[in-house]
Amino acid sequence: MRTIVFILLTILMSCKDGHHDHKHHALPASTATEGSLFDLEDMWTTQDNKMFHWKDQKGEPMIVSMFYASCQSVCPRIVTDIQLIGKKIAQKTGKSPKVVLVSFDPEKDTPESLKAYAKKMELGDNWYLLNGKDDSVRTISVLLGISYQKTSGNDFNHSTVISLVSKEGKILSRIEGVGADSSSIVEKY
Secondary structure (H helix, E strand, O other): HHHHHHHHHHHHHOOOOOOOOOOOOOOOOOOOOOOOOHHHHOEEEEOOEEOOHHHOOOOEEEEEEEEOOOOOOOHHHHHHHHHHHHHHHHHHHHOOOOOEOOOOOOOOOOHHHHHHHHHHHOOOOOOEEEEEEEEHHHHHHHOOOOOEOOOOOOOOOEEEEEEOOOOOOOOOEEEEOOOOHHHHHHHHH
């Protein structure tokens, strides 16, 4: 009986905000690596159909996370959280931070669909939405400590991590979960 009560309480607590999509369950994040994202040699394509190389980003801190454009549950909330973080950073520094969102779904998230998503979410020119090869996506997810898994319904279960990456490409701070306290990212920016 105790086990049943515990399970029911756990389910209820995970659904407390009323916006939970039961088809999408977040996976726990893993530990981020200590290497530099700028050491990655993979080629990426942005929503503007331009090539993106991590090594070319040296010298400027950035906010980095992962998502997929057809997500109807947690991904729009991640984007909203990043927008709020960006506003706080802009108030502090006078400049909007560079934001990089890497897609879990390179098959569906073409540059055209990423461009439409950026427009729908009203993302500025400081946002880079990336499409890459499956193995490149897996590599960046490991570096960021983001777990993901494709489901049978062509959706993704994934952890919700937002990272502040230094001008040297190393993770300075990261938060997990939508609506998490972002003060560590803003302070370290």
